[in-house]
Amino acid sequence: MKNILIIDDDIHIGDMLEETLTKKGYGVRRAYSGTEALLVLSNSKPDLVLLDLMLPGLKGEEVLPQIKGIPVIVVSAKVDVDNKVDLLLGGAADYITKPFETKELLARIAVQLRSAVSPEVVSKLEFDDMILDMNSHIVSIGDSNIKLTRTEYAILKLLMQNPSQVVAKSLILDRISEETPDCTESSLKMHISNLRKKLREVNNKDYIEAIWGIGFKMRTE
Amino acid sequence: MKNILIIDDDIHIGDMLEETLTKKGYGVRRAYSGTEALLVLSNSKPDLVLLDLMLPGLKGEEVLPQIKGIPVIVVSAKVDVDNKVDLLLGGAADYITKPFETKELLARIAVQLRSAVSPEVVSKLEFDDMILDMNSHIVSIGDSNIKLTRTEYAILKLLMQNPSQVVAKSLILDRISEETPDCTESSLKMHISNLRKKLREVNNKDYIEAIWGIGFKMRTE
DNA sequence: ATAAATCTTTACAAAATCTTTACTGTTTTC
DNA sequence: GAAAACAGTAAAGATTTTGTAAAGATTTAT
Numbered sequence: 001m002k003n004i005l006i007i008d009d010d011i012h013i014g015d016m017l018e019e020t021l022t023k024k025g026y027g028v029r030r031a032y033s034g035t036e037a038l039l040v041l042s043n044s045k046p047d048l049v050l051l052d053l054m055l056p057g058l059k060g061e062e063v064l065p066q067i068k069g070i071p072v073i074v075v076s077a078k079v080d081v082d083n084k085v086d087l088l089l090g091g092a093a094d095y096i097t098k099p100f101e102t103k104e105l106l107a108r109i110a111v112q113l114r115s116a117v118s119p120e121v122v123s124k125l126e127f128d129d130m131i132l133d134m135n136s137h138i139v140s141i142g143d144s145n146i147k148l149t150r151t152e153y154a155i156l157k158l159l160m161q162n163p164s165q166v167v168a169k170s171l172i173l174d175r176i177s178e179e180t181p182d183c184t185e186s187s188l189k190m191h192i193s194n195l196r197k198k199l200r201e202v203n204n205k206d207y208i209e210a211i212w213g214i215g216f217k218m219r220t221e
Numbered sequence: 222m223k224n225i226l227i228i229d230d231d232i233h234i235g236d237m238l239e240e241t242l243t244k245k246g247y248g249v250r251r252a253y254s255g256t257e258a259l260l261v262l263s264n265s266k267p268d269l270v271l272l273d274l275m276l277p278g279l280k281g282e283e284v285l286p287q288i289k290g291i292p293v294i295v296v297s298a299k300v301d302v303d304n305k306v307d308l309l310l311g312g313a314a315d316y317i318t319k320p321f322e323t324k325e326l327l328a329r330i331a332v333q334l335r336s337a338v339s340p341e342v343v344s345k346l347e348f349d350d351m352i353l354d355m356n357s358h359i360v361s362i363g364d365s366n367i368k369l370t371r372t373e374y375a376i377l378k379l380l381m382q383n384p385s386q387v388v389a390k391s392l393i394l395d396r397i398s399e400e401t402p403d404c405t406e407s408s409l410k411m412h413i414s415n416l417r418k419k420l421r422e423v424n425n426k427d428y429i430e431a432i433w434g435i436g437f438k439m440r441t442e
Numbered sequence: 443a444t445a446a447a448t449c450t451t452t453a454c455a456a457a458a459t460c461t462t463t464a465c466t467g468t469t470t471t472c
Numbered sequence: 473g474a475a476a477a478c479a480g481t482a483a484a485g486a487t488t489t490t491g492t493a494a495a496g497a498t499t500t501a502t
Contacts, residue, residue: 165356213371
């Protein structure tokens with residue numbers, strides 16, 4: 001059974017949503033504020049989140065980036081384009097504007113859940129004895145979990161997605177800059193350095209190879 | 222570079238889309254009917270498809286289920302809800318209704334492409350028993366990998382791309398100077414010399430032939 | 443608000459690469 | 473045949489790139 005977290009302070013809409021979804025066979029949890037939502041999310045991992053933007057306290061826009069690995073459908077009365085764009089770029093899987101038709105909402109939910117579950121989505125990357133889990137954001141070598149920062153994780157993921165290719169420095173910068181806008185060559189060097197150090201501490205192995213003048217790749221020997 | 226297939230019989234909208242996308246750095250292909258689209262898709266695999274629903278002949282709704290493994294964004298003037306639902310359930314990754322704002326379309330495209338895994342393009346050059354892999358930047362003869370510098374790699378690649386032609390020194394200098402700006406004739410001589418030495422150490426063969434006064438080519442005998 | 447974590451910059455040493463210079467031998471031109 | 477132009481190699485100095493540390497700036501968490 002799929003579980004859906006409804007984040008909405010409006011009791012009426014929330015109740016209506018809950019009823020509709022329950023009738024459709026989904027499990028439903030409720031949160032009535034942004035802070036409560038984060039609390040719920042820290043303890044459980046629903047399959048999908050319905051997020052209202054107009055929340056008391058912590059706003060929906062602020063909650064959104066903190067939800068990772070779970071598709072979020074934004075439910076909002078706001079309709080202006082800039083907002084839509086920001087939302088999609090900010091990590092929303094989809095959005096729907098009030099008032100909406102139940103049928104449409106259910107379709108969008110189905111689409112998100114289908115793609116989240118579909119087996120062709122590879123959620124784990126493996127290289128040698130290292131495993132990167134894209135759902136939990138955990139990287140492990142053997143039994144040891146390695147705590148990486150957001151940027152380190154992003155770099156490693158990019159390298160592991162193309163294990164046989166050289167990933168150009170410029171490409172890394174492009175991708176990373178979506179997350180941290182001011183990543184320059186010199187800071188990239190540092191991230192790589194720190195990443196290597198963390199991996200080295202486990203294994204005394206250097207997983208990353210520099211291709212002089214081009215970029216980096218996973219070391220194969 | 223990401224490639225997008227635009228399926229639309231309306232020349233004006235299609236042109237507008239193509240211009241917008243090209244400006245953004247995407248590669249664009251066009252198809253003006255459902256049947257043409259399927260033809261294009263049977264020969265090539267774009268990273269994303271923009272599909273207009275109102276097509277002559279084979280309708281968009283009929284084309285949609287036949288596109289597999291590529292995210293499809295439906296572009297349509299139809300707005301009734303049932304249609305949206307059917308589309309999403311029928312496999313569309315997203316849809317956008319005309320008239321739409323360019324910014325929003327670009328955002329939706331970015332979202333779809335972001336989640337897609339980059340297909341690994343196999344591009345290898347072979348000459349005799351030597352293989353140059355353009356993804357990994359690895360050059361190998363038999364079982365031995367050869368470690369080349371950026372410039373040596375670029376020169377060898379240029380020669381191997383035109384194995385039957387003589388590559389003029391000036392041409393090599395032009396191409397190479399993109400990577401190392403101060404490459405002169407005398408330094409080119411050195412690069413060739415060093416390159417030969419590295420290849421010779423594996424095989425005791427001289428793969429590169431000098432054409433007196435003109436340039437170099439791969440040796441065929 | 444304060445502390446902690448993370449990111450970026452600066453600076454510098456080490457390594458790899460690139461270019462120049464100098465010299466030898468070969469090919470073409472006159 | 474001699475001079476000029478070209479090709480090849482070695483050695484050395486110049487340049488570029490990489491790797492790391494330390495410190496300041498920024499973001500995030502408490």
